[in-house]
Amino acid sequence: xxxxxxxxxxxxxxxxxxxxxxxxxxxxxxxxxxxxxxxxxxxxxxxxxxxxxxxxxxxxxxxxxxxxxxxxxxxxxxxxxxxxxxxxxxxxxxxxxxxxxxxxxxxxxxxxxxxxxxxxxxxxxxxxxxxxxxxxxxxxxxxxxxxxxxxxxxxxxxxxxxxxxxxxxxxxxxxxxxxxxxxxxxxxxxxxxxxxxxxxxxxxxxxxxxxxxxxxxxxxxxxxxxxxxxxxxxxxxxxxxxxxxxxxxxxxxxxxxxxxxxxxxxxxxxxxxxxxxxxxxxxxxxxxxxxxxxxxxxxxxxxxxxxxxxxxxxxxxxxxxxxxxxxxxxxxxxxxxxxxxxxxxxxxxxxxxxxxxxxxxxxxxxxxxxxxxxxxxxxxxxxxxxxxxxxxxxxxxxxxxxxxxxxxx
Amino acid sequence: xxxxxxxxxxxxxxxxxxxxxxxxxxxxxxxxxxxxxxxxxxxxxxxxxxxxxxxxxxxxxxxxxxxxxxxxxxxxxxxxxxxxxxxxxxxxxxxxxxxxxxxxxxxxxxxxxxxxxxxxxxxxxxxxxxxxxxxxxxxxxxxxxxxxxxxxxxxxxxxxxxxxxxxxxxxxxxxxxxxxxxxxxxxxxxxxxxxxxxxxxxxxxxxxxxxxxxxxxxxxxxxxxxxxxxxxxxxxxxxxxxxxxxxxxxxxxxxxxxxxxxxxxxxxxxxxxxxxxxxxxxxxxxxxxxxxxx
Numbered sequence: 001x002x003x004x005x006x007x008x009x010x011x012x013x014x015x016x017x018x019x020x021x022x023x024x025x026x027x028x029x030x031x032x033x034x035x036x037x038x039x040x041x042x043x044x045x046x047x048x049x050x051x052x053x054x055x056x057x058x059x060x061x062x063x064x065x066x067x068x069x070x071x072x073x074x075x076x077x078x079x080x081x082x083x084x085x086x087x088x089x090x091x092x093x094x095x096x097x098x099x100x101x102x103x104x105x106x107x108x109x110x111x112x113x114x115x116x117x118x119x120x121x122x123x124x125x126x127x128x129x130x131x132x133x134x135x136x137x138x139x140x141x142x143x144x145x146x147x148x149x150x151x152x153x154x155x156x157x158x159x160x161x162x163x164x165x166x167x168x169x170x171x172x173x174x175x176x177x178x179x180x181x182x183x184x185x186x187x188x189x190x191x192x193x194x195x196x197x198x199x200x201x202x203x204x205x206x207x208x209x210x211x212x213x214x215x216x217x218x219x220x221x222x223x224x225x226x227x228x229x230x231x232x233x234x235x236x237x238x239x240x241x242x243x244x245x246x247x248x249x250x251x252x253x254x255x256x257x258x259x260x261x262x263x264x265x266x267x268x269x270x271x272x273x274x275x276x277x278x279x280x281x282x283x284x285x286x287x288x289x290x291x292x293x294x295x296x297x298x299x300x301x302x303x304x305x306x307x308x309x310x311x312x313x314x315x316x317x318x319x320x321x322x323x324x325x326x327x328x329x330x331x332x333x334x335x336x337x338x339x340x341x342x343x344x345x346x347x348x349x350x351x352x353x354x355x356x357x358x359x360x361x362x363x364x365x366x367x368x369x370x371x372x373x374x375x376x377x378x379x380x381x382x383x384x385x386x387x388x389x390x391x392x393x394x395x396x397x398x399x400x401x402x403x404x405x406x407x408x409x
Numbered sequence: 410x411x412x413x414x415x416x417x418x419x420x421x422x423x424x425x426x427x428x429x430x431x432x433x434x435x436x437x438x439x440x441x442x443x444x445x446x447x448x449x450x451x452x453x454x455x456x457x458x459x460x461x462x463x464x465x466x467x468x469x470x471x472x473x474x475x476x477x478x479x480x481x482x483x484x485x486x487x488x489x490x491x492x493x494x495x496x497x498x499x500x501x502x503x504x505x506x507x508x509x510x511x512x513x514x515x516x517x518x519x520x521x522x523x524x525x526x527x528x529x530x531x532x533x534x535x536x537x538x539x540x541x542x543x544x545x546x547x548x549x550x551x552x553x554x555x556x557x558x559x560x561x562x563x564x565x566x567x568x569x570x571x572x573x574x575x576x577x578x579x580x581x582x583x584x585x586x587x588x589x590x591x592x593x594x595x596x597x598x599x600x601x602x603x604x605x606x607x608x609x610x611x612x613x614x615x616x617x618x619x620x621x622x623x624x625x626x627x628x629x630x631x632x633x634x635x636x637x638x639x640x641x642x643x644x645x646x647x648x649x650x651x652x653x654x655x656x657x658x659x660x661x662x663x664x665x666x667x668x669x670x671x672x673x674x675x676x677x678x679x680x681x682x683x684x685x686x687x688x689x690x691x692x693x694x695x696x697x698x699x700x701x702x703x
Contacts, residue, residue: 043525176672202672206625211419212663212675219545220412220664236527236621243536244547266527266621271536 030066030337032057032323033074033092034101040079041206042104042232044262048307050075052316053101055293055308057324062296066327069337073323078103082110093118099326099342101319102128105148105179108141115140120339121326121346125319126151126256126280127179130186131405133398135347135368140339142346143369144322144361145280145315148182148229149398150372151255154278155227156190157393158253158376164225166195171223173213173238175230176202183229183255185401190394199223207234214241224251231257236266243271250274250378259377259384260311269382276387278374281318281358283384285309288355289317311384314357321354322346322361359390372398411543416664417657418544424656425554425561426619430612430629431636431648432561433605439581439643440601443493443504447512449630451606455481455613456622457519460528470533478610485606489599516624530617553615560611561649564604568645573600581643632659635683641696650694655679 034053037046057073065071074095076088085107092100093114100122102108102115108128115122116139123142124132130147132138146154159170172187174180184200191198199221201213207230217223226247230238235258242252252275254263259277285294290309297304307313330337330345349363349370359373372392377384434448445451458480462473488511496504534552538545568574579587580597588594613622616629636655640647662678692698 038525039520044527047525199668200671202667204673204676206628208620208625208628209423209675211423212416212660212667213672215412215415215419215545215660216664216667219415233527233621233623233625240536240619240621244538244549245545246538262526266529266623268529268531 028065028068029070029072030098030327031072031074031092031096032099032327033076033088033095033097034319034323035078035085035088035103035107036075037080037103038077040081042080042257044232044266045257045260045312046080046103048260048262048310048312049316049319051305051307052313053320053323055296056289056317056320059289059293059296060320060324066324067331069327069331071324071327073320078107080104080107082106086110086114089114093120098330098337098339099123099323101323105129105182106177108132109178112138112141118339119343121343123319123322123326123346125315125322130182130398131402131409133367133369133372133402134406135363135365137406137409138368139365140343141368142343142363144346144363145318145370146256146278146372146374147369147398148179148255149186149401150369150392151278151280151374152183152186152227152229153190153372153393153395153398154374154376154391155253155255155393156187156194157391158276158388159225159227160194160393164194164196167197168194168225169197169199169221169223171199171201171217171221171226173201173203173210173217173226173228173230175207175232175234176204179231179257180229183227185405186394186398187227189397189401193394193397203230203234203238206232207237210234210238210241211244214238214245214247218242218245218247223247226252228252228254228258230254233266234258235263239264239267239272239275248274250276252276253376254278256280256374261307261384262310262312264379264384269379272379275379277377277379277384279311279377279384279386280374281314282356282375283309283311283314283377283386287314287357289321289357290314293317318354318358321357322349322352325349325352412664413661414542414544416660418546419550420657420660421653422546422550422554422656423660424653425557426612426615426652427629427632427636427655428649428652429557429560429608429615431633431640431652432564432645433608433612434633434637435640435643435645435648436601436605436608438637439645440577441489441493441598443508444642445605446505446508447515447630448605448609448633449627450512450515451481451485451609452612452616452629453622453624453627454484454515454519455606455610456530456617456626457523457528457613458610459614460530460617460622461523463531464528465523474614477614478607481606481610481613482603483606485602485604485609486599488606489602493602494595494598512627516627520624525623527621527623528617529621530614532614532618534618549618553619556611556615560608564608565645573597577601632679635679635686637693638683639686639693641693643697644693644695647693647695654682658682 036050078084102122125145130149132141329348330342352361361370459477636651640651663675666674
C-alpha cells in the first residue's frame with residue numbers, strides 16, 4: 001500500500017476511535033432534570049436555586065461524574081405555572097430522565113399521579129405535599145427536607161421553647177395558594193394540643209400589600225407570635241408592614257421560603273433586624289461543597305457570583321447533591337439505571353450531611369422526608385445567623401397527621 | 410372603634426398615593442383623550458430608576474431622587490413625542506393597544522436592565538409608628554402621603570393659575586377652540602405626559618419604599634381604574650377623591666370582611682365600588698357628563 005493509502009487508513013481508524021469514545025461517553029450519561037422558575041412568581045428564589053443545581057451537577061461531572069457516569073441535567077423554565085410544569089415533566093420523561101426535581105407545590109400535586117404511574121421519582125425539597133412523607137403510600141415522591149408540616153411544627157417548637165403557654169396568641173399569615181395553605185392543619189393541630197389561640201390570615205397572590213392584615217394581627221388580635229408562610233414578593237412586604245405597625249420582628253418567624261437574603265434585601269437589612277426564619281440547609285460560604293464550587297469558578301477563570309453561599313443557592317446545592325447521591329446509590333442495584341432503582345437509591349440515604357451542610361438526612365421507605373429537621377436563623381447585621389441547633393418539633397403529631405391524611409385518600 | 414379608625418386612617422394615607430397615580434392617568438386622559446394602560450408601569454419604571462440609583466449605584470438621595478424624577482419627566486415627554494403623536498387620528502383601539510404594548514415593554518426592559526430581584530428604595534424615614542389617639546401612624550405613610558398631597562396641591566395651583574395650566578384646561582375643554590385662540594396643543598399634549606411621568610416618578614419612589622421595586626409594582630396601577638372611575642375620568646379633584654375612597658374602602662373591607670371569607674377582599678372591594686359607580690353614575694363624582702344628540 002502506498003503512503004497515501006496508509007495515511008487514509010490511519011485517519012479513518014482515528015475517526016472511528018474518536019467516535020467510539022464519544023459513543024461510549026454518551027452511553028454512560030445519565031439523564032436527570034428539573035423544573036425551574038427564573039421568571040415567574042417565585043423568581044426571587046429561582047434565580048439562585050436554579051444555577052446552584054446546575055453548578056453542583058457541573059462540579060460532580062468535573063470530578064468524574066457518579067461512578068464514572070456523567071450526569072446530564074436538563075433545566076426547564078416553567079414560570080411556577082402548573083401547565084408548564086406538567087409539560088416540562090413530560091419532556092424530561094420523553095428524553096429519558098430517571099430522576100427529576102419537581103418545583104412548586106401546585107405542580108407537585110398535579111404531577112404526583114404521573115410519577116406513580118411512570119415510576120420516576122421526584123424530589124420536592126422543602127415544598128410539595130406533606131403527606132408524601134409516607135413513602136409506602138407515595139413511593140415516588142420524596143420531600144427530602146422538612147415538609148410544610150414539619151416546618152410549622154419546627155416553628156411552633158421554637159415558640160414553645162421561647163415560653164409560649166396556654167392562651168398564647170399565634171397568627172398564621174400565609175400566601176393563599178396550595179403551598180401557603182399546606183401548613184394550616186399542622187398549625188391548628190398543635191395549637192389545639194397546646195391550648196394556643198390561633199388565627200389564620202390569608203394573603204392573596206402576589207402579596208403586594210398586607211396592611212389591613214397586619215393591623216388586624218397587631219391591634220385587634222394582639223398576637224404574641226406570627227408564623228409567616230409567605231414567598232415571592234410577600235415576605236419583604238410583611239417585614240415592612242410589621243415594622244410599620246411596631247410589632248417586634250423577633251416574634252415573627254417565617255417558614256423556609258420567606259427566609260432568604262433576597263427577601264431581607266428587598267425590605268432592607270436595617271429594617272429587618274431580628275426577623276426569624278427557618279432553614280433546612282446551612283447558609284454561608286464556609287462549607288466544603290460551596291468552597292469546591294467557588295474553586296471551580298476560579299479555576300475556570302470566572303467571577304464567583306455574589307449569591308453563591310446564600311440561602312436559596314445553598315438549597316439548590318442540596319438538590320444537586322441529593323440527585324447525585326440518589327443516582328450513586330441507585331447504581332448499586334445494577335445498570336441500566338431506571339427510575340425504580342433511583343427510588344431505591346434515595347431510600348438508602350443515611351446520615352447524609354454533605355460536610356455539615358445538612359442535618360443528618362436519613363431516608364427510609366417510611367420517611368421520605370429524611371427526618372424533618374429545621375434550624376432557626378435570625379437577621380443580625382447583614383446576615384442570617386443561626387440561633388438554634390437543628391431541631392424537630394412535634395414529630396409524633398406530624399406522623400399522625402400524615403397517617404390521617406393518607407387514610408382519607 | 411380604634412380598629413376602625415386605624416384601618417380608615419391608614420387606608421386614607423395609602424389612598425393619597427393612589428390619588429397620585431390616578432392623577433397621572435386623569436391628566437393624560439383629560440388632555441389627550443388617551444386611556445393610558447401603562448400608568449402602573451410608569452410608576453414601576455420610576456421606582457426602578459430611584460431604586461437603582463439608591464441601592465445599586467449608591468447615590469445619595471438628594472442626587473438619586475431628582476435624577477429619577479427628571480428621567481421620568483423626560484420619559485413621559487418622549488413617549489408622547491415618539492409614540493403617541495404619530496398615532497393622532499388613528500382609531501382609539503390602536504392607541505389603547507399601544508399603551509398596553511408600552512406596559513409590557515417597560516416590564517421587559519426593567520427586568521432586563523435591573524434583573525429579577527426586588528430592589529429596595531431606602532429613604533431616611535423611620536418605620537417605627539407613633540400613636541395618635543390610639544391610632545398607630547407610621548411616619549413613612551405620613552411622609553408619603555404628605556409628598557403626594559404636596560404634589561397634588563402644587564399641580565392644582567399650576568393647573569389653575571399658570572398660563573400653561575390654563576392652556577391645558579382650555580385644551581381639555583375643547584381642542585379645536587384652544588387651537589383657534591393660538592394655544593399650541595402639541596406642547597400641551599407633551600406637557601401632560603411629562604407631568605404624568607413626574608407623578609409616576611414620585612409614586613415610584615414612595616411605593617418602592619413601601620413595597621420594594623420589581624415588575625410586580627406595576628400592579629399598583631390597577632387601583633387607578635376604580636379610583637378614576639369613581640372620581641370621574643377627566644377630573645383632577647375626582648382622581649384625588651377616588652384615590653382616597655379606594656384606599657379607605659379596601660382597608661376597612663379587608664379588616665372586617667377578610668376574617669369571614671378567608672382573605673382577598675382588599676383586592677376586589679374597590680372594583681365592586683367601581684361597578685356600582687358605573688351603574689349609578691357612569692361619569693363619576695366630578696366627571697364631565699357628556700350629552701350627545703342622536
